[in-house]
Amino acid sequence: MSSGMRAETDAIVIGAGPVGLFAVFELGMLRLKCHVVDALPAIGGQLTALYPEKPIYDIPGFPKIVATELVDRLAEQAAPFHPKFHLEASVETLARLPDGRWEVELSDGRVLIAPVVVIAAGAGAFGPNRPPLDGLAAFEGKSVFYLVQKREAFRGKRVVIAGGGDSAVDWAISLSEVAEKIMVVHRRPKFRAAPESEAKLKALADSGRIDLVVPYQLDGLEGSDGRLEAVRVATLDGQTKSLPADILLPFFGLASQLGPIAKWGLEMDGSQITVDPASLSTNLKGVFAVGDVAGYKGKLKLILQGFSEAAMAAQAAHAIARPDQSLHFEHSTTTGVPVA
Structure with missing residues (x-):
């Protein structure tokens, strides 16, 4: 050694x-x-x-x-x-x-x-609880992250946040101040965050600063060499769509x-x-x-x-x-x- x-x-x-x-x-x-x-x-x-x-x-x-x-x-x-x-x-x-x-x-x-x-x-x-997505490992640490260390790293980025708890909601609110676009993917309209945080999230969505992508869940990643180009999401009955994105933040707890x-x-x-x-x-x-x-x-x-x-x-x-x-x-x- x-x-x-x-x-x-x-x-x-x-x-x-x-x-x-x-x-x-x-x-x-x-x-x-x-x-x-x-x-x-x-x-x-x-x-x-x-x-x-x-x-x-x-x-x-x-x-x-x-x-x-x-x-x-x-x-x-x-x-x-x-x-x-x-x-x-x-x-x-x-x-x-x-x-x-x-x-x-x-x-x-x-x-x-x-x-x-x-x-x-x-x-x-x-x-982190990792989402079951094909090829996920190739994007981790490059365009898929489970923690936010510095907000500035996301300035001007198109960010998809997946999850419905405090961490997902808090970071969606915070990063909406620096990111080009924030998209929050959750499988149902109701979130599990503190009531005041959920109210602020929905107010930002109403104002157009955040897109709420509900009821959807993660379905796949599009891109190459660790660089994300889009996040594919799907409804429970299999309807899919692609969200152009630079970053994915899956917040499914630890x-x-x-x-x-x-x-x-x-x-x-x-x-x-x-x-x-x-x-x-x-x-x-x-x-x-x-x-x-x-x-x-x-x-x-x-x-x-x-x-x-x-x-x-x-x-x-x-x-x-x-x-x-x-x-x-x-x-x-x-x-x-x-x-x-």
Whole structure:
């Protein structure tokens, strides 16, 4: 294996959602460097993938903050510690080395080694529910996307959005401000989004800024070399038509499963990893779990509780990653942000 496929670090964080990002910051404040692994193509976890435009009201100091803005601020907070991200990759195996460190093998063949592993996988590893279309793989990452990372990438484009949930409706509303044309394909007139969002979508449709293609579903893709030219749609009784398009955004939700995590020898309670609530340590020394995937008596599945868990796990992780260094807890107002 080439050296480029193998890396040693202080901590491996599994999951790049909000709690995983804050764990990078907390570990960084203790001068522990991180590699971060996530199956999705962008950081932010469910906030980015499912609820990008939704306001969050229970983040301390922010009476209201949009999900994507929270992700951006967490990334900015972690940036001084230069985390290395491995996106669109999942952890396949976790094995203890003779020296006590953990070896993590990723689905892309890379191997990471660290004394500490922090599992911040939310409800599990997420991946998009892909529509069953012939030749789909050739267009993925070029003109078919399951996440929107930057709105500007869609400026002046003809965009087909498929789906009827919050993510489809939110992005249709948002991208209508920059795209040349937005077409929303859904199999029925009723959407599953928040009522106010659905009302705004239909108001934009009435004004001609968005085309509602209902009741239709995806039927095929037209184009070559990964470049989309049109999206074919069909009614339930087989009537088809072609929508000239540059981009397809299928928003059919995310598949969630613990996957290989369930086979690592961790003590589990259903789909949650059992942890010590004082340190967030699991039954495997050096492996911690934080956020929704961590379970203990009195657990609240809130982002703010995950933030607290990340801080506690980082303190406990320091003793394992730096056994020869005593840790004197200090407030950030005293220490500032350490220079990486």
